[in-house]
Amino acid sequence: MKADTQTTILNFIDGVFQAGTGETYANYDPATGKPFGEVLAASKSDVDAAVGAARAALKGPWGTLATADRVALLRKLAVAINARFDDFLEAEIRDTGKPRSIASHIDIPRGAANFDVFANQIAVASTETFEMGTPDGGTALNYSIRRPKGVIGVICPWNLPLLLMTWKVAPALACGNTVVVKPSEHTPATATLLGEVMNAVGIPRGVYNVVHGHGKDSAGEFLTTHPDVDAYTFTGETKTGEAIMAAASKGVRPVSLELGGKNAGIVFDDADLEATLEGIGRACFANTGQVCLGTERLFVQRGIYERFLEGFAKKAAGYRFGDPFDEATTMGPLVSAEHIEKVSGYYDKAGRAGAEVIAGGGRPQVAGLEDGYWIEPTIWTGLNRDAAIVTEEIFGPCTHVMPFEEEEEAIAEANASPYGLATSIWTTDLARAHRTAGAIEVGIAWVNSWFLRDLRTPFGGAGQSGIGREGGIHSLEFYSELRNVCIKY
Numbered sequence: 426m427k428a429d430t431q432t433t434i435l436n437f438i439d440g441v442f443q444a445g446t447g448e449t450y451a452n453y454d455p456a457t458g459k460p461f462g463e464v465l466a467a468s469k470s471d472v473d474a475a476v477g478a479a480r481a482a483l484k485g486p487w488g489t490l491a492t493a494d495r496v497a498l499l500r501k502l503a504v505a506i507n508a509r510f511d512d513f514l515e516a517e518i519r520d521t522g523k524p525r526s527i528a529s530h531i532d533i534p535r536g537a538a539n540f541d542v543f544a545n546q547i548a549v550a551s552t553e554t555f556e557m558g559t560p561d562g563g564t565a566l567n568y569s570i571r572r573p574k575g576v577i578g579v580i581c582p583w584n585l586p587l588l589l590m591t592w593k594v595a596p597a598l599a600c601g602n603t604v605v606v607k608p609s610e611h612t613p614a615t616a617t618l619l620g621e622v623m624n625a626v627g628i629p630r631g632v633y634n635v636v637h638g639h640g641k642d643s644a645g646e647f648l649t650t651h652p653d654v655d656a657y658t659f660t661g662e663t664k665t666g667e668a669i670m671a672a673a674s675k676g677v678r679p680v681s682l683e684l685g686g687k688n689a690g691i692v693f694d695d696a697d698l699e700a701t702l703e704g705i706g707r708a709c710f711a712n713t714g715q716v717c718l719g720t721e722r723l724f725v726q727r728g729i730y731e732r733f734l735e736g737f738a739k740k741a742a743g744y745r746f747g748d749p750f751d752e753a754t755t756m757g758p759l760v761s762a763e764h765i766e767k768v769s770g771y772y773d774k775a776g777r778a779g780a781e782v783i784a785g786g787g788r789p790q791v792a793g794l795e796d797g798y799w800i801e802p803t804i805w806t807g808l809n810r811d812a813a814i815v816t817e818e819i820f821g822p823c824t825h826v827m828p829f830e831e832e833e834e835a836i837a838e839a840n841a842s843p844y845g846l847a848t849s850i851w852t853t854d855l856a857r858a859h860r861t862a863g864a865i866e867v868g869i870a871w872v873n874s875w876f877l878r879d880l881r882t883p884f885g886g887a888g889q890s891g892i893g894r895e896g897g898i899h900s901l902e903f904y905s906e907l908r909n910v911c912i913k914y
């Protein structure tokens with residue numbers, strides 16, 4: 426169990442940690458439900474100062490730094506995060522309640538890797554050249570140069586705080602932009618700690634700024650309505666994405682939006698049952714179901730349905746709740762009091778709608794941590810496709826399973842959603858795998874896998890799951906302004 430240390434979270438503006446002049450609020454430990462520190466959030470004038478610092482840095486040394494020098498600094502950042510691995514790990518576990526086994530294998534390593542990946546990407550990024558004939562018989566050469574977009578507002582959620590924040594900050598800095606980050610109010614720690622690392626490796630002041638607070642009428646809205654921010658990159662709920670898009674439309678600022686989902690998993694009769702149970706188990710329950718790519722609608726072909734349900738119920742019952750700092754814990758709490766209220770509200774709705782509970786369905790008692798935000802991994806069946814738990818994003822460790830007969834039926838069910846983030850398809854028939862992956866309207870279709878990431882690939886959502894693609898060259902496209910130079914000679 427983590428020692429009962431208190432923390433005070435400050436803003437990081439122009440290279441200096443400073444108390445905000447906005448609201449002050451308590452930071453809660455999800456495993457105990459008790460406050461363990463406070464956040465001194467940014468006021469409108471603090472956000473002004475952060476944006477001003479970012480603008481000054483852009484016009485100053487950062488804006489003129491050679492790509493090779495930026496690449497070297499990004500690589501140093503990756504090394505420096507790994508050098509402080511345990512500090513990041515502790516901060517992330519304390520804020521989110523996620524088990525050490527997840528944070529140490531996914532969140533913190535990816536936080537560092539994001540800087541390496543985008544250092545590599547910008548180091549070899551090319552642009553186009555076209556030679557053309559001119560009407561007077563001469564020649565012109567067109568080539569493109571890459572310029573930073575400017576000051577980028579980065580607004581982040583709480584489910585994978587360091588991973589998702591650096592996923593945006595790394596390519597933004599690689600392209601020569603400066604950033605003002607607004608982490609989730611629930612998970613302010615690792616973005617703040619990254620400020621120390623930025624200073625330690627010599628990133629010029631003002632390049633990376635962090636402002637804390639909530640969304641509406643708070644730091645989030647102060648940032649998204651600030652006229653001197655050039656573009657916004659956001660990860661979070663679809664409704665929030667709409668508000669950010671509306672704010673960004675003033676001044677015609679571009680947005681990259683990674684939003685919610687209600688992802689479908691499909692298990693065919695010919696799937697390798699053991700591998701499927703392992704993969705689908707992760708897709709439904711990893712990080713206590715708080716992964717945007719997670720599976721909350723599952724369609725299982727009739728021939729394997731009963732055997733699958735039996736194994737799946739065992740999987741759900743096999744998680745071990747406990748102190749997130751304990752290596753043996755495999756299921757942490759939900760992130761906040763607000764979120765447990767939302768998720769348990771859906772558990773109640775499932776009961777009222779007459780769902781059959783195959784596993785879980787309630788809130789466990791965790792010895793010594795009774796006031797934490799715990800909830801059981803849950804499997805339901807028996808509801809129609811229009812039930813709230815089958816259509817709305819819950820963002821908890823739960824899924825609804827429906828049987829199907831034919832491939833076309835599973836595809837139609839998977840596509841019956843306004844969201845289109847991810848799918849996970851389980852089959853040993855290669856032709857069927859290609860057909861199904863091509864037919865489901867999503868940004869990512871995993872076959873016989875889930876959350877297997879190559880950071881060079883396009884990442885994003887279709888429909889109400891987002892706008893744009895990031896990852897690899899696609900991130901560079903969003904975070905840079907390409908200029909065509911046309912030389913007639």
Ligand code: NAD
Nearest residue numbers: 581582583608609639640645646661662665683684685717
């Ligand atoms: P959220 O939308 O409530 O909050 C995200 C961030 O936006 C927070 O920092 C919040 O303070 C800020 N915010 C809220 N209202 C705002 C406003 N009006 N103006 C400016 N900022 C505002 O999302 P969350 O609860 O933190 O995260 C969970 C959601 O994120 C889920 O819907 C999940 O699917 C989604 N998500 C999507 C992806 C993806 O890649 N598509 C990844 C992770 C999470």
Ligand code: 6OD
Nearest residue numbers: 584592715716717718878
């Ligand atoms: O792996 C990533 O790059 C990424 N953006 C993951 C998103 C996970 C959603 O919770």
